[in-house]
Amino acid sequence: MESVARLLLLVAVVVAAASGATTGALAATPHLKLKGLRVRLTHVDAHGNYSRLQLLQRAARRSHHRMSRLVARATGVSKAAAGGGAGDLQVPVHAGNGEFLMDLAIGTPALSYAAIVDTGSDLVWTQCKPCVECFKQSTPVFDPSSSSTYATLPCSSSFCGDLPTSTCTSSNKCGYTYTYGDASSTQGVLASETFTLGKEKLPDVAFGCGDTNEGDGFTQGAGLVGLGRGPLSLVSQLGLDKFSYCLTSLDDGDGKSPLLLGGSAAAISESAATAPVQSTPLVKNPSQPSFYYVSLTGLTVGSTRITLPASAFAIQDDGTGGVIVDSGTSITYLEVQGYRALRKAFVAQMSLPTVDGSEIGLDLCFQGPAKGVDQVQVPKLVLHFDGGADLDLPAENYMVVDSASGALCLTVAPSRGLSIIGNFQQQNFQFVYDVAGDTLSFAPVQCKKL
Secondary structure (H helix, E strand, C coil), X not given: CEECCCCCCCCEXXXXXXCCCCECCCCCCCCCCCCCEEEEXXXXXXXXXXXXXXXXXXXXXXXXXXXXHHHHHHHXXXXXXXXXXXXXXXXXXXXXCCXXXXXXXXXXXXXXXXXXXXXXXXXXXXXXXXXXXXXXXXXXXXXXXXXXXXXXCECCXXXXXXXXCEEEXXXXXXXXXXXXXXXXXXXXXXXXXXXXXXXXXXXXXXXXXXXXXXXXXXXXXXEEEECCCCCCCXXXXXXXXXXXXXXEECCCCCCEEEEEECHHHHCCCCCCECCCCEEEXXXXXXXXXXXXXXXXXXXXXXXXXXXXXXXXXXXXXXXXXXXXXXXXXXCEEEEHHHHHHHHHHHHHHHCCCEECCCCCCCCCEEECCXXXXXXXXXXXXXXXXXXXXXXXXXXXXXXXXXXXXXXXEECEEEECCCEEECCCCCCCEEEEEECCCCEEEEEEECHHHX
């Protein structure tokens, strides 16, 4: 049992046709593997002066939208299925918004901006002048004509072939369109450019230079940096063997979370870990090659080991199902069969009445006693993975308190078609994605000390 004396609302911080007369090479040149690069991530709401209840409501709302997009992508929901005509162009639905921003710079001379970091997608893109339609951003929009290292990529580029959908313009430029399921989208041309992370210059990175961009999901940043498993992601383009992050909470000072790219920088420091490192295989799903899938084999709530059939969290023959680890979704979502068993176990062991959590955006909440929640005990929650890895969560990673009402709410919700391990559950754990070895490792770490 875990005491909830520390249970505050902990929100995890982890969290293109452009003009340009230059023509590009067939593909961006391969990068030498980075010896190690550290980048700081900022939660999208870190500087919004929100109350704790508002932070949770905003995170829950974004999580529900993102989960719907991810499920739509995983289950192949098409525009026609949503009511579009049979003749409509079928454009894949992508994840879109996320919870964390990273600072980087583009071009020569370098223009700084912030972008959403997304482990659930691949494309790196930013807004570009001249804008046909661009959303408001806090930094100047990138102007390709002002950079000496900008080059459009031709239709014969291998990167153009890696796009889910592409078009070829009359001038042999590779056009792209990414749609995010809620009327958000980006459209433009694929190009290559020098990006700067920290003090490291990364030449010839393929990216989307978007001149037609719309939707509310991108207003915190000027684009996205995809860290997925596909060939267009920054991870793949830099040839990274591994990367890691450690997501702090807003209560941990400056609100910065380390993202470590490549080499020994991405390894878990045994001296920093407060428990042994756990490892589980990363699973590939040919239907969704960008996602980081793991095999969830079981759940434990308090003293109850929940027994479920192997198919409950397995990838199905049609590519649906399975469990992904995602930095851009705050709440954990479990397939309905598993979630119902989890919910039942919590209700049985909490010894508190349930209350409506819809105002917060969560499914299961309990009314705390009038004397306060300091002495309330909540059951342990452990996620069991293939290979014997156990994600043994502290209470603040799955139960939050609404101080105004005294309600305790579980940051887990039901889903259909895809399960997601969200960033609330990842906070103050270092997660290492060994993409070369197909392994995910994790250990509890005080992220602010990394």
